[in-house]
Amino acid sequence: MSASQDEEGRTEPRVGPEPQGDPESRPYHHPAAGWGAARSVSRFMVREGVLAEGPRAIMRMNHENGGFDCPGCAWPDDTKGLHLDICENGIKHVSWEMTRKRVGREFFAAHSVTELSGWSDYELENQGRLTGPMVYDPGSDHYVPISWKDAFALVGRTLRELDSPHQASFYTSGRLGNEATFLYQLMARELGTNNLPDCSNMCHEASGRALRASLGTGKGTVDLKDWEAADALFILGVNAASNAPRMLTALAEAHRRGAQIVHINPLVEAAATRTIIPHDFTDMATFHATRTSTLNLQPRIGGDMALLRGMAKAILERSASDPGALDREFIDRHTAGFEEYRALCEATPWEEIEKQSGIGRDGILRAAGVYRAADRSIISWCLGVSQHEHGVDTVREIVNLLLLRGNLGREGAGPSPVRGHSNVQGNRTCGIDHRPSGEFLDRLAAACAIRPPREHGLDTVSTIRAMHDGEVKVFVGMGGNFALAAPDTAYTHEALRTCELTVQVSTKLNRSHLVHGRRALILPCLGRTEKDHQREGVQSTSVEDSMSMVHLSVGMKRPASPHLLSEPAIIAGMARAALPGSATPWEWYIEDYDRIRDTMAQVLDGFEDFNRRVRLPLGFRIKQPARELVFRTHSGRAEFSAAALPDVVPAPGTLALGTMRSHDQWNTTIYSGNDRYRGIKNLRTLVFMNRDDMRERGISKFQPVDITSTAKDGSHRSLAGYLAVPYDIPRGCAAGYMPEMNVLCALCDYSTQSDQPLMKHVKVTIAPAA
The missing domain is CATH 2.40.40.20 (Barwin-like endoglucanases)
Incomplete structure (x- = not known):
C-alpha cells in the first residue's frame, strides 16, 4: 500500500524550492488560505465523492440555528452570524467524515489483521466509514461481526471480572461531546476508578496546571471580542494556518485596524506572514493578501521562557524612568509575589537570556517595546509552549508578563491558550480528569447518588506504563487513535497488546484497531454531521470551544449506516452491562439528552439552567472568576511565579x-x-x-x-x-x-x-x- 497520495493522486515525493534568496520566494511566504485552500478543498471533495452534498453541509457548519459544530479545531465560532465561518481543514475534516466509502463485514472478511497491519495509516482511514460492530477472532485473525447486545455483554463481563476497577482505563479524545463526556466519566466513577486519561494529558496539561496555580482557573480568560479589541497580540508556538485556521480572520482584522501582532516560533509559519480570507470575496477576486504579523521572532526550541523573561526584565528596567511601564495599582491590589519576581528578573543576566532564548537583546527589546506601547495585550499559545519539561513554568511566565501591566480582567487583554481538538476543553470541564477536585466529586455524588473514588487515577503516560506492566487489563478508547497519538510507539503497542480487552469507539479504521489486546472490539459511532435519532426525537449535543463558549451541535445528514449508535448510547450500553445493579437511569438518559443536561446542571459549576442557556443564540459562556479579578488561589490573588530559567541549549553534537x-x-x-x-x-x-x-x-x-x-x-x-x-x-x-x-x-x-x-x-x- 502506498504511504500517501497528493491531491492529484500522485505517489512520488517532491520537495519544493529550498527556502533561500528573496524572502518572498520562500514556501512559508505563500499567503495562508486563499485560492490555494480553495483548490485543495475542491480536489479533496471530488476525491471523497461529496462534491454535491459537501457544500450543503459546509454551509451549516458552526451555525447557532440548526447547524453542527466543526469536528476539527476548538477555535470559537464567529459572533456576528458569518455564514462562511469555515476553513480548509474544517471542510476536509467534514468531507472525510461524509465520504461515501464504507468499511463493512465484507471488507474485514477479505483482509486479515496481519495484512492490514502492513497498510499505511493513510490507506487505513481512506477506506471509509465503519458500518457495524466487530470483534476480533484470534482463530482466523479477522474481525467478524458481533451484535451490539453481545458487544456490550463482552465489555460488561470483562469489567465485572476484574480484580479491581483500577485495572481498567478509559481514554477520551477531544471529539467527544459534553453529554457523552459526562456519561463516560460517570460510568468510570460508578465502576470505582478515576483512570480517565485524555488527549489533554499530551497537549495542554501544562497550560491548565499553570493557569490554575497563577489565577485559580485552568482556562484562558479572553473571548473573541477581546481579540477584536486588543492593541497587541503575541502568538507563541502556534501554527494557526494548519491547526486553528479560523484564527487567520482574527489576525487579518487585527492588522487592518492597526494592532501589533508578534509571532514567536522557531519556524516562521504561513499564518505569521500573509493571508487571503476565503469569505472575503473582494480579496479573493483581487488576490489581495493581508499581513498577519508585524514582528516575527524565532527562538530556539524551548527558548520561549527566556524570551518572556527578557521582555519582563526590559519592562521592569524601563519602569525606573517610565512610571507607566508597570500598572502598580493593579499589582498592589490584585497580585502576590511581585517583589520576588522583580528580584529574579534583575538577577537574571541578559547574556543568559540571550543564550537560552536564542534571540539577541535587540529582538527582545523590540517585542518588549510593542508590549509597553499597547494598552491592551493578549498572549496566546499552543503546544510549542506546553510540550516541554518546563511547560508549566513557561505558561506561568506568560501570566507574569501579563500581570506587570494589568492585562487581565478587562476588555482586549489576558491569556488565551489555543486548544486543538474541537471539544478537548469541554471534556475536562465535564469531568474527564484523572485528578478530580473534591468539590466536583461531592456534587457528582449528591446529584447521581454514587460514591465516586477519591484517589487520583492514571493519566496517559501512567496508563501506558500500567498496561505494559499488566496492571491495566482493559483499555477503552473513546475516539481518537491512541496507538499512534501516544509517545514511544513501540512501547505503547506492546502495552496495548498485553490487555485482556481493548475497545475502540470510532468512525473510521485506524492503527488502534490493529494494535489490540487479546480480545478486541470496534464499536462504530455516529459522526457529528449525522442525525442522532433517539426515542424522543433527533438529539443535539453540546461542545465547549477554547474560549469557554458552550453551544449546541445538531447533525443534519443520514447516518453512514443504520447500524451505528451515538456515543452516549454506546457508553450507556457498556455501563448497563458492566453495572447491572446500577440505579443510574442509563436508558432514560439516552431517550432525551435534555435529561443528561439537567443532571449536568446540578454537578458542573457554571452550567446552571443548562438546557435553556445552551439554546440561546451562540449558546452561553461559562463564568470565568479570574476575568472578574476573583482568584481561587491560596492567597486569593493572582500569583507571580519565580522559576529559574531552564538550560535548553543542546549539548554539542545534539x-x-x-x-x-x-x-x-x-x-x-x-x-x-x-x-x-x-x-x-x-x-x-x-x-x-x-x-x-x-x-x-x-x-x-x-x-x-x-x-x-x-x-x-x-x-x-x-x-x-x-x-x-x-x-x-x-x-x-x-x-x-x-x-x-x-x-x-x-x-x-x-x-x-x-x-x-x-x-x-x-x-x-x-x-x-x-
Whole structure:
C-alpha cells in the first residue's frame, strides 16, 4: 500500500524550492488560505465523492440555528452570524467524515489483521466509514461481526471480572461531546476508578496546571471580542494556518485596524506572514493578501521562557524612568509575589537570556517595546509552549508578563491558550480528569447518588506504563487513535497488546484497531454531521470551544449506516452491562439528552439552567472568576511565579527536535502527503534542519539521514532513511512530523511539571544514513 497520495493522486515525493534568496520566494511566504485552500478543498471533495452534498453541509457548519459544530479545531465560532465561518481543514475534516466509502463485514472478511497491519495509516482511514460492530477472532485473525447486545455483554463481563476497577482505563479524545463526556466519566466513577486519561494529558496539561496555580482557573480568560479589541497580540508556538485556521480572520482584522501582532516560533509559519480570507470575496477576486504579523521572532526550541523573561526584565528596567511601564495599582491590589519576581528578573543576566532564548537583546527589546506601547495585550499559545519539561513554568511566565501591566480582567487583554481538538476543553470541564477536585466529586455524588473514588487515577503516560506492566487489563478508547497519538510507539503497542480487552469507539479504521489486546472490539459511532435519532426525537449535543463558549451541535445528514449508535448510547450500553445493579437511569438518559443536561446542571459549576442557556443564540459562556479579578488561589490573588530559567541549549553534537503536523493533516489523520505551506509534496519521512547544522554534519539537501534520540534513562530510539530538508529554523533545532516521529519520544521523557510527553523537545543526533 502506498504511504500517501497528493491531491492529484500522485505517489512520488517532491520537495519544493529550498527556502533561500528573496524572502518572498520562500514556501512559508505563500499567503495562508486563499485560492490555494480553495483548490485543495475542491480536489479533496471530488476525491471523497461529496462534491454535491459537501457544500450543503459546509454551509451549516458552526451555525447557532440548526447547524453542527466543526469536528476539527476548538477555535470559537464567529459572533456576528458569518455564514462562511469555515476553513480548509474544517471542510476536509467534514468531507472525510461524509465520504461515501464504507468499511463493512465484507471488507474485514477479505483482509486479515496481519495484512492490514502492513497498510499505511493513510490507506487505513481512506477506506471509509465503519458500518457495524466487530470483534476480533484470534482463530482466523479477522474481525467478524458481533451484535451490539453481545458487544456490550463482552465489555460488561470483562469489567465485572476484574480484580479491581483500577485495572481498567478509559481514554477520551477531544471529539467527544459534553453529554457523552459526562456519561463516560460517570460510568468510570460508578465502576470505582478515576483512570480517565485524555488527549489533554499530551497537549495542554501544562497550560491548565499553570493557569490554575497563577489565577485559580485552568482556562484562558479572553473571548473573541477581546481579540477584536486588543492593541497587541503575541502568538507563541502556534501554527494557526494548519491547526486553528479560523484564527487567520482574527489576525487579518487585527492588522487592518492597526494592532501589533508578534509571532514567536522557531519556524516562521504561513499564518505569521500573509493571508487571503476565503469569505472575503473582494480579496479573493483581487488576490489581495493581508499581513498577519508585524514582528516575527524565532527562538530556539524551548527558548520561549527566556524570551518572556527578557521582555519582563526590559519592562521592569524601563519602569525606573517610565512610571507607566508597570500598572502598580493593579499589582498592589490584585497580585502576590511581585517583589520576588522583580528580584529574579534583575538577577537574571541578559547574556543568559540571550543564550537560552536564542534571540539577541535587540529582538527582545523590540517585542518588549510593542508590549509597553499597547494598552491592551493578549498572549496566546499552543503546544510549542506546553510540550516541554518546563511547560508549566513557561505558561506561568506568560501570566507574569501579563500581570506587570494589568492585562487581565478587562476588555482586549489576558491569556488565551489555543486548544486543538474541537471539544478537548469541554471534556475536562465535564469531568474527564484523572485528578478530580473534591468539590466536583461531592456534587457528582449528591446529584447521581454514587460514591465516586477519591484517589487520583492514571493519566496517559501512567496508563501506558500500567498496561505494559499488566496492571491495566482493559483499555477503552473513546475516539481518537491512541496507538499512534501516544509517545514511544513501540512501547505503547506492546502495552496495548498485553490487555485482556481493548475497545475502540470510532468512525473510521485506524492503527488502534490493529494494535489490540487479546480480545478486541470496534464499536462504530455516529459522526457529528449525522442525525442522532433517539426515542424522543433527533438529539443535539453540546461542545465547549477554547474560549469557554458552550453551544449546541445538531447533525443534519443520514447516518453512514443504520447500524451505528451515538456515543452516549454506546457508553450507556457498556455501563448497563458492566453495572447491572446500577440505579443510574442509563436508558432514560439516552431517550432525551435534555435529561443528561439537567443532571449536568446540578454537578458542573457554571452550567446552571443548562438546557435553556445552551439554546440561546451562540449558546452561553461559562463564568470565568479570574476575568472578574476573583482568584481561587491560596492567597486569593493572582500569583507571580519565580522559576529559574531552564538550560535548553543542546549539548554539542545534539539537536532539539520538535514534532508537528503537516498542513494536510489533523492530529493522526493524514489527508494527503502534502505540506503546502512548507513546499512539500507527498513526503512525510523528512526532517527539517538548519543549513549550518547540515553542513557541520556533512549532510547535503534531501540526503537520507538516520535520526537517533537519547532518553532520560539513556536508552536510544531511531528512525532511518529520512530526507534532510534545509529550512529556516534556528541553529541546534530540527523538526518533523508526528505521528511518525512519536517513536523517538521515550515514555520516560515526560515533564515532571505536567506529566506531558516531551513531543516538542526530543534530544537527537542526526547523521548521514548508514
